[in-house]
Amino acid sequence: MATQSFISSFTPHHTFHHHHRRRRHQLLKSPTKLRAQVSLTTPPSLTSQTNPNKTGVIVVGAGLAGLAASIRLHSANIPFLLLEASDAVGGRVRTDIVDGFTLDRGFQIFVTGYPEAKKLLDYEALDLKKFYAGAKVYYGGRFHTVADPLRHLADAIQSLTNPIGTVVDKSLIALTRVRVLTQSDDQIFSAEETTTLDLLKRIGFSDSIVDRFFRPFFGGIFFDTDLETSSRLFDFIFKCLALGDNTIPANGISAIPEQLAAKLPANSIVLNSPVASIEKSESSTYVVKLKNGDVLRSEYGVIVAVEEPEAVKLLAGESNDFSNETKQLIPRSTVCLYFSAERSKVPVSDPALFINGSGHGIVNNMFFATNVAPSYGPPGKALLSVSLIGLYEDESDEDLRSKVIEEISSWFGPEMAGSWTYLKTYRIKFAQPNKRPPTDLEKNPKVGVGLYVCGDYRTNATFDGALVSGREAAEALLKDRSSVRAT
Template identity: 35%
Template structure:
């Protein structure tokens, strides 16, 4: 769903929020709930930032492959999950290459499907169809090490996980007793799609928190696409306090200057954009490196996999592929299968990605119709160790910045950063003056 641009109101607002992604919306909602006069300015024709859903010839396409995790505390606090019509992915994933695929699952959720994890000599017999399980994916020692790691991450409080000694994800897995073979052959291909980097350089603290959320929650997609999430938040703001199609050209000492030259005054301005735009509006702001990804969408005459399961490339030529119409049947208008395939970086080739997806599915892709491609330069902020899991939002007197690049690259990080910005703005306004803070 798109909206026509609305002319920005003349005059002043107490607080202006630049950007209507998750962070900006959370910030605006918290300040509005506290009784402050807040105006949200969004350059695009709809809310959501990177969490947008497009209609392409009747196909619902998210702007890049995304999943929605129900375990995040901010998600549970802010969203009416039932209204999103969430459709779950299969817990776990298929690890595939030219030789076939093996199923990697959480045995506590799907014990009957865990046979591929077991050493071949321990495969169950009896009711399972002959030849269905290949086994031998993980050595017994690695199964035990991963079991202990998962138990700790699932049970320990998040506050304790945040205080664990920090290293890279790769080193944390090795220190947990997981062999290099399992790290490189099983976990690295999957986690590359989570953190958008193959070196497993991501902070071990962030890894444990994300792993915990996967163990405790469900990975889903909203019935109407990922864009339904920010739209639900935006619907709670007063209609005249959210202005779409209005680009902020400059942040000044008194407020903001719009692209058309008009000036809006405000006591406080919160920049809730992506990192590059935030650095442009707030010169001197330090922003992290970013991870890039390309997602290709294809319409296939028949579904190459009759289940809502993520397929991970063991050969790491693509990150992953999934038949989205098996997750959300309504995302395809004509009965064809909607297939999403993602590749690291922004220079990926559509034909190569489609051919590799065919290898992973064991399917002929010659009749797959390319629908769209999304090359996303700022898909995620990089999170190598050492990584501050949350940074202050005060940049200068009366000027604030929030977004997942100020916390962690996740829905939780974006919403939490927006909440922190609201809290800091409210505290400064309540003090009678906007206090100066050092740049961070």
């Protein structure tokens, strides 16, 4: 597609460039001019020097939703700027490199069964590394296997008599798989809902499998071991797990947003540009004010793609519809601790998720990341990720580190666990939006004329939900623009 550029005269910021990245991207330092790519179909006013700070659409937030919205706008030849407050794309989907180790910011697994992700992402290029299809459950002083019978039949047969649920429970898992696979996503998202815990009881699962498997396994996905999360979300995740694999990209979870960003025009993403306010102008278009004082104007509208609490702040007074429909529940939080070890000091080689079914302790789940993706650590080194549910604000990083090592010592032995070296702790306050019923997982992204919102809190609180929400926000804007042009 042929493009031409307009030059923005507001104070320069870092822009995202696709060909030189930190690991896979790098920020351009203080360009003298900020350039954004615009299609040849752009109205003349956008390329006019009399309107240097004006573009078609301003997208606020370069997480998965903002990136998906921008990709849809770009496919329709709509000029846009994607503003991001931090120093890289991804939002919560970020990765750091510490001492040669690849540390995702919190426990994050990518499920290949996500329907929207299949349309947007090149799985082969991500070099996805698979987890074992099931889990190792710590209960009664040792580990027990819960396996997917379609992928690990022998393991599943051997696990029929283990104490992680009854034989009836395991047959009910198979029936639940059939039930969700015979429903469309729309049917799942509009179905009568209850909590996940109530759904499991209604299906007939025993307390033993609920407490020893479902609480730590789905509690780790939802960051909610009480299983208060909507049954709709449980069914959707269960379906995606049945259709795909649990994976991590070889180069870290941030490879996902970076691949999306690479689909966008060079310099269309502006980093280190926090937004102070979004206001409607006298001409009924929207003005975006940055915290450094710069002012940007949109011709077609603004798409707000930030976390719910920040969206509420930005839109205070600008959208009564959004304020009225938003019910802010306490978000789900997590703490993730990383440890390194010599690979000879790792007790297992399985690419498995280990979950705590004992009902005691603070560790919910853990895995040896280098067993799944050896690239997560330097040669000869292993990386261990441990996740807790909640924020543990009253405990220091050192206290948590000590408690985790003590607890895991009972799993793998004190000599083994005592040899591991602490690397880093992440406290993720907004790990996931709270999806306790009642929910609306298909909210209208339009909250006003020329104003749209998206994010996983608007949909099903998954990677896929964020991508769907971003696309739908862009499509709502495109629909409104078409209606205006027709008029």
